[in-house]
Amino acid sequence: MTIKTVGIAGTGLIGAGWAARLLIRGYDVIAYDVAPAAEAKLRAAIDVAWPSMIRLLNTPKVKKGKLSFTTDLKEMARKADFIHEAAPEREELKIRLFKEIDSYARPDVVIASSSSGFLPTRLQSECANPGRVIIAHPFNPVYLLPLVETVPGEKTSLEAMDRAGKYLDAIGMHVLRLKKEIDGYICDRLQEALWREALHVLDKDIGTTADIDDSIVYSAGMRWAFRVAPAACALSSSSSIPLWSFHGLICAFPNGTRPWRSALSKAARRRLRARPSPRSKPSATTSSST
Numbered sequence: 001m002t003i004k005t006v007g008i009a010g011t012g013l014i015g016a017g018w019a020a021r022l023l024i025r026g027y028d029v030i031a032y033d034v035a036p037a038a039e040a041k042l043r044a045a046i047d048v049a050w051p052s053m054i055r056l057l058n059t060p061k062v063k064k065g066k067l068s069f070t071t072d073l074k075e076m077a078r079k080a081d082f083i084h085e086a087a088p089e090r091e092e093l094k095i096r097l098f099k100e101i102d103s104y105a106r107p108d109v110v111i112a113s114s115s116s117g118f119l120p121t122r123l124q125s126e127c128a129n130p131g132r133v134i135i136a137h138p139f140n141p142v143y144l145l146p147l148v149e150t151v152p153g154e155k156t157s158l159e160a161m162d163r164a165g166k167y168l169d170a171i172g173m174h175v176l177r178l179k180k181e182i183d184g185y186i187c188d189r190l191q192e193a194l195w196r197e198a199l200h201v202l203d204k205d206i207g208t209t210a211d212i213d214d215s216i217v218y219s220a221g222m223r224w225a226f227r228v229a230p231a232a233c234a235l236s237s238s239s240s241i242p243l244w245s246f247h248g249l250i251c252a253f254p255n256g257t258r259p260w261r262s263a264l265s266k267a268a269r270r271r272l273r274a275r276p277s278p279r280s281k282p283s284a285t286t287s288s289s290t
């Protein structure tokens with residue numbers, strides 16, 4: 001099936017971002033929202049996004065898709081070839097919305113939630129056709145940032161994941177396909193871990209918010225823009241601190257990474273104890289940066 005018209009349920013920050021990304025690539029968008037001023041806000045958000053998208057894509061002339069707006073969910077769902085749900089992050093609301101959209105949309109239409117962390121199995125739980133329900137979690141601003149995490153629920157079909165992947169790829173997304181569901185998916189879990197430590201630093205009055213920013217902006221952030229781990233570890237290895245693996249990292253920084261140890265299996269902990277720490281073998285090369 002060719003995807004020409006994309007439906008969007010919820011046209012706030014994320015829904016408007018999807019709409020802008022689609023319109024500039026020539027897709028028609030049918031947007032649905034319940035708020036009285038939603039259409040005006042949506043059009044204003046697209047106007048704000050447009051100049052940045054033109055610069056990013058380096059295409060001054062584009063054949064813009066057609067934007068229509070409706071407060072009739074059935075109309076949106078019936079006309080769409082693919083549907084993004086971007087309503088507020090409330091599970092009961094999304095479950096209800098999915099049930100309703102599922103009852104109107106053609107059976108071959110994939111319905112993708114923008115949720116930041118809910119399990120797709122829960123969102124598809126009241127659908128008659130749960131196989132076409134997936135998570136497609138984007139990042140704000142959706143019209144600029146390419147990553148989208150796709151996550152299957154227990155009843156999601158492989159075909160729906162494949163179809164969604166192809167479409168998302170065609171609209172310029174970098175598709176990160178999770179093998180199975182987990183609360184918060186991959187990206188928000190990693191970001192939450194950093195947040196947790198940042199709050200700990202503030203709570204213990206160890207540093208300021210500016211210090212926390214600087215600690216990432218001038219060091220790991222530069223590396224993380226390309227690779228995180230273990231590739232980044234390998235790049236920053238020295239002969240005294242071989243960080244080519246998580247094992248090397250844990251051995252090199254036994255105190256800082258102590259919480260990780262409890263997450264290791266018993267066998268992995270035994271192997272760690274058996275190996276000498278890389279720090280116990282100093283060599284001529286001592287520079288490292290983690």
Ligand SMILES: NC(=O)c1ccc[n+]([C@@H]2O[C@H](COP(=O)([O-])OP(=O)(O)OC[C@H]3O[C@@H](n4cnc5c(N)ncnc54)[C@H](O)[C@@H]3O)[C@@H](O)[C@H]2O)c1
Pocket residue numbers: 009010011012013014015032033034035038085086087088089090093097114115116117137138139140
């Ligand atoms: N804000 C972010 O950075 C971000 C990033 C990734 C994913 N998300 C996820 O995207 C979704 C939307 O977030 P947002 O930041 O755009 O929220 P938002 O509050 O900006 O927009 C939500 C929109 O949904 C509308 N709405 C309310 N009830 C509705 C209903 N029953 N049906 C349809 N629309 C309804 C609201 O009127 C509003 O326009 C959430 O699931 C959120 O977790 C947000």
